[in-house]
């Protein structure tokens with residue numbers, strides 16, 4: 372019998388902890404069920420949409436259970452944000468990763484070495500977990516029966532079939548092999564059925580004690596749209612017109628204007644993220660937007676840490692001049708700002724999962740938001756070509772099929788976008804979509820836009836020569 376059954380949590384008031392420690396009034400649908408399963412000592416697999424509130428599913432049990440919860444996360448920025456938020460609520464949390472100052476790391480390791488740590492939640496990278504020294508420290512805590520739970524965040528990184536595969540995540544099988552009765556909870560927003568099974572098998576989760584929660588990936592409040600472009604046309608003016616149109620509507624609608632002014636919100640604070648593939652594009656596009664009066668800043672891994680932190684901080688604060696972040700994927704998973712009204716993909720992203728994750732930064736307050744993908748056949752060809760030249764040949768097959776799925780999504784003019792996303796993640800149910808995608812809004816206009824906007828003259832004539840405009844070819848019927 373798992374050890375945690377020995378200490379029953381059945382009379383614990385989890386609503387009280389939610390209110391008292393996390394200052395939230397109610398659980399979101401299914402959060403309670405996940406938390407109860409974890410507190411009952413089960414292994415738990417959670418797949419839920421971006422912004423569902425997955426962190427709560429291990430943070431709250433960590434405060435109720437006796438002992439320490441180890442949280443494994445691949446994202447340094449996410450770790451820092453979560454640890455700071457927990458500390459602000461007076462919760463004893465810490466993190467050990469490559470950026471942790473020496474003194475702080477020693478303090479946390481000393482705490483573990485006592486076998487009875489004060490720390491309730493310790494965030495670590497998978498690489499840290501793999502070190503002998505860290506495993507020894509965990510062994511001491513385990514011997515004292517104070518290792519409450521292992522939480523594996525972004526669990527899709529375990530699978531070679533998932534995007535963002537990290538080989539060090541595979542080492543996490545060590546936990547079940549060496550600490551067999553410590554419950555494990557793993558969480559992700561992006562797992563296909565194959566990835567899910569791979570994660571469960573790799574971690575050695577036993578079917579008998581496992582509870583799997585797979586919630587829909589659908590995000591009803593996001594309006595998905597594909598805009599077609601070609602190399603011959605600069606889509607900058609299309610985007611600028613669209614954004615200025617939103618500003619104009621906000622200022623010309625008296626009720627909206629009054630509401631914004633009452634809340635002390637700027638009329639032009641339409642918060643958004645534009646994803647580009649390349650660092651140079653980031654800086655050039657942000658500068659171009661600034662020259663057109665839009666408060667835009669670049670964010671990519673090559674910028675100094677101070678500059679990145681300032682951009683993130685001031686964007687989160689809705690400061691003037693920081694309305695739009697033009698970013699590479701360095702600015703992705705884990706960003707949790709509630710009022711992001713749009714996410715734009717300037718080019719075709721590398722994977723379907725990356726696209727969904729990045730789109731998921733929008734509308735985390737539940738209000739209507741847009742996700743616009745600018746797509747061209749030239750971008751598609753460049754994406755395939757980049758993939759074929761990549762030196763890292765691991766999980767190439769899955770990366771290719773993910774890109775193919777995204778191309779299919781971009782080319783489709785006959786299906787709801789929400790439905791295509793859910794189908795990719797293996798959902799059978801057709802999600803609700805109340806005109807929250809370009810196809811539902813106006814399928815005819817979508818087809819026309821594709822015909823008009825997509826290919827360059829060269830491409831059209833080549834395809835005509837190849838006889839590919841026959842009925843039935845991808846959207847040209």
Ligand SMILES: Nc1ncnc2c1ncn2[C@@H]1O[C@H](COP(=O)(O)OP(=O)(O)OP(=O)(O)O)[C@@H](O)[C@H]1O
Pocket residue numbers: 395396397398399402419420421422423424425426427559560704705706707731735
């Ligand atoms: N019961 C709740 N009531 C209100 N807000 C909540 C509740 N649970 C979580 N939240 C908030 O929802 C936001 C999103 O939570 P979290 O970052 O855990 O999402 P996530 O599921 O990990 O999303 P992603 O996969 O996109 O990172 C956070 O700001 C969190 O405070």
